[in-house]
Amino acid sequence: MMKHTKSLNANEILELIFVYLTEITSLREHDDIIIVLANMGRALTSADRCTVWIVNDDKKTIWTKVAHGMDAVELPMDSGIVGHSITTGEKIIIDDVYQDERFNSEIDKKTGYTTKSMMVIPMSDSRGKIIGAFQVINHKGESDIFEKRDMKRLMLASTYAAESIVSATLAQEIEDTQKEVVFTMGAIGESRSKETGNHVKRVAEYSKILALAYGLSEEKAELLKQASPMHDIGKIAIPDAILNKPGKFTNSEFEIMKRHAELGHSMIKNSDRPLLQAASIVAYEHHERWDGKGYPQGLKAETIHIYGRITAIADVFDALGSDRVYKKAWNDMEIFNLFKEEKGKQFDPELVDIFFENLNKIIEVREEFKDNYIEDENQKKSSKNSIKILGAHGTKAKGHGTSAFELNETNVIDAGNLLNPLEEKSANIENIWLTHSHLDHISDIAYILDNYFDIREKTLNIIGLPETIQAIKKHFFNDLIWPDFSKIALQNSDKMVVEYVELELGVENIIGKGESIEAFKTDHTVPSCGYIYKKNKRAVIITADTCSLATLIDKVNNDKEIKSMVLECSFSSDMEKLAKKSKHLTPKLLFKELKKLKRDDINLYINHLKPNYLEKIKEEISQYRGDWKPIILNDSDIINF
DSSP states (O other): OOOOGGGOOHHHHHHHHHHHHHHHHTOOOHHHHHHHHHHHHHHHHTEEEEEEEEEOTTSSEEEEEEETTSOOOEEETTOHHHHHHHHHOOOEEESOGGGOTTOOTHHHHHHOOOOOOEEEEEEEOTTSOEEEEEEEEEEOSTTOSOOHHHHHHHHHHHHHHHHHHHOSOOHHHHHHHHHHHHHHHHHHHHHHTTOOHHHHHHHHHHHHHHHHHHTOOHHHHHHHHHHGGGTTGGGGGSOHHHHTOSSOOOHHHHHHHHHHHHHHHHHHTTOOOHHHHHHHHHHHHTTOOTTSOOSSSOOOGGGSOHHHHHHHHHHHHHHHTSOBTTBOOOOHHHHHHHHHHHBTTTBOHHHHHHHHHTHHHHHHHHHHTOOOOOOOTTSOOOOSSEEEEEEOBSSOBTTBOBSEEEEETTEEEOOSSOHHHHGGGGGGOOEEEOSOOOGGGTTHHHHHHHHHGGGOOSOEEEEEOHHHHHHHHHHTSSSSSSOOGGGSBOTTSSSBSEEEEEOOTTOEEEEETTEEEEEEEEOOSSSEEEEEEEETTEEEEEOOSOSOOHHHHHHHHHOTTEEEEEEEOOSOGGGHHHHHHTTOOOHHHHHHHHTTOOOSOOEEEEEOBOGGGHHHHHHHHHHHOTTOOOEEOOTTOEEEO
16 A cells, blocks of 8 residues: 655655656657656645646636546636636645635536545746646545645646646657756755755756866766756755754764765665766765765775766865855855865865866856745745744644744744754844743743853843733742742853843834834733834734734724734634633634724734644634635744735
8 A cells, every 4th residue: 555645755755756757758648648747746645636737729728638537628717726826826735625715616516526625736838838737636644635745746746747748759858857856856955954956056067067177078977967966865864953953063963964975875776767876876975085084985086986076076165155054155265275275185186176277167157056045835035024933833742833933133022932943043132022921932931041051141131011020030930940040140241141121011112223012912811912023114913822803903903014913823613612711712713803904905824823733723714714815834934024
């Protein structure tokens, strides 16, 4: 029995893709190839059915090229969810299509099939023109819904489908698409470590320049160029906590990190395709050193494949010259000096000479492919007006942090999840603006002080309502539950580690150039407040825990600078009695409250979902949202306002 893709590891996903690639290469008929592509899309996403829709030549209708379990169907261009995806270019995931007004139920009526969950991705040709859509229906996993990871995998399949549809003569298209998948998989490995899609492009171009100058044939140099994006593919199997650690690795962490070379090699070593054979060599040997002190095999000098030696120089040059999560970019002179020092040690001495001889070409490539950071599906790119969600959930669970919002380097709202996302950067926090005294909003104050006491340079101001401050002093930092840091001096100062500051509602506090924060009253089981954070005359309003939006709605109706709202929604609607008793909101209660709002230009973000009820709450949000298009927040998301 085939495993659901949710349970497949990176190696198995790659294996699944290349099984279908092998089948495609044996086919010549256009329709047969499309069927295999649809099968791949269905397998990649654990869908019950997969359909390829094509835009007709008249641009007025769309029709199915492949539809599992049904005959071909022709519909108006703008019909239903697929039509919406094609006409707008939007990628769509829907948990229950019958709750979506765009859904065209006529096909279900004709076939007797019941559609529930759906995912649609538009397909574009090489010029960016939308030529159809890739659609999967009814996820067969335990949750019965598609996730963003399914979308990423379907995007791989849609690449093949689009290229296949453009031309019935597929030989060249398939070869090009295989190269694109290699590049895409390489880019996925880089994006998990917060690096850039252009990193793999630059390394590929540098590698070809060096290969040709070394004397390799055009064919072999091009093969290396196409294979080199896979040099760090093994990173997709390295834990995020290690991959994205901003500081220096411990010895054990470095040993785990080093495994990416062997892991990448093992993923693709069994392929008989020249492109993937080359990629397996690059993945395995690009961290070997000329002096034999590299890893994973400790190869020396010319026992290292020329592909590994070339990629090592290309990768190191680009990595040193780029900002990474753990370092700032080096300047060119620092990089050039390192290459001269490591000539005959880390790097092939002949290739170092070739690098400098071709430096102008290499710099031209770097300029052509300047960094454009890849935007993760789960994390939007930040703008001048943005806040980062450090913790988005209503209680702690594995992979879920509790409430915390980063406004800037020195100011955060709440402290439920500071230590893991910020680590040493938490020592720079000067002001924690608390909404109330519950543990899931204050817990990490203790841990960031304990872990980074010795590097703190300034007093940490704990700011909140008088009742909140009193509760923390009496029940938390009381020398019984935790040390009272308001009586402990900083390491290199007479000032205390912590100072308590009681805030006033309705008072605007300046926290930076063009930045301010103002508290307003909210309704919870303990005295509580929300905040309006303003920057450059735009604002976001955050309630934290509450059972009423009355004050917030009044603020939003009367302050046009407020552009976004972050509202809590802790329980599913069948737990309304508990929600009301604990003074929280359910989807039903939330959207009932929002009917009082007189504005329709506000972005709605929802947080504080309890992890155990996550999927149910999401379903109900979709059910009750009406005309709202809410975004459910996750840890590390960014809100632009």
